Amino acid sequence: MAPKSAIDARESLDAVLSLIETPNWGTVHVWDDYASVGLYVYDWDLSSGVYRRLRVPAGSANRAPLASLKIVGGVPRVDCDFAFQDDIRPEILR
Numbered sequence: 001m002a003p004k005s006a007i008d009a010r011e012s013l014d015a016v017l018s019l020i021e022t023p024n025w026g027t028v029h030v031w032d033d034y035a036s037v038g039l040y041v042y043d044w045d046l047s048s049g050v051y052r053r054l055r056v057p058a059g060s061a062n063r064a065p066l067a068s069l070k071i072v073g074g075v076p077r078v079d080c081d082f083a084f085q086d087d088i089r090p091e092i093l094r
Contacts, residue, residue, distance in 0.1 A: 002044075003090060003093040005093065006093075020033060020034060020037050021033060022034075031043075031054045031055045032055060032058070034055065035055035035056060035057055035058045036058055037057075038057040039055075039057060040053060040055070040056055040057060040082040040083075040085075041053070041054045041055035041056075042054065042088055048087075049089075049090070050087040050088060050089050050090070051087065051088040051089075051090070052086065052087055053082075053085065053086050053087070053088075056082075056083070077093070078092060078093055079092065080092070
């Protein structure tokens with residue numbers, strides 16, 4: 001379940017995500033592609049209703065897409081330290 005703020009910013013987010021090379025698109029390894037540019041990767045867990053951390057940032061690859069994320073309006077914000085946040089409850093997204 002995506003937060004309303006992410007749905008509202010979908011076109012902008014899609015534009016930023018298109019900057020990230022995803023040779024593993026369509027497989028579970030796509031999460032590695034996102035982590036390779038410095039993103040913490042979470043995915044919705046239907047059974048628990050929370051986002052579970054799947055990957056942590058890896059490598060020192062091109063992090064230009066991260067700079068683009070900062071200018072996208074309406075991106076959900078999470079007040080936490082991702083390095084220590086295994087799960088994210090949807091209600092803390094704003």
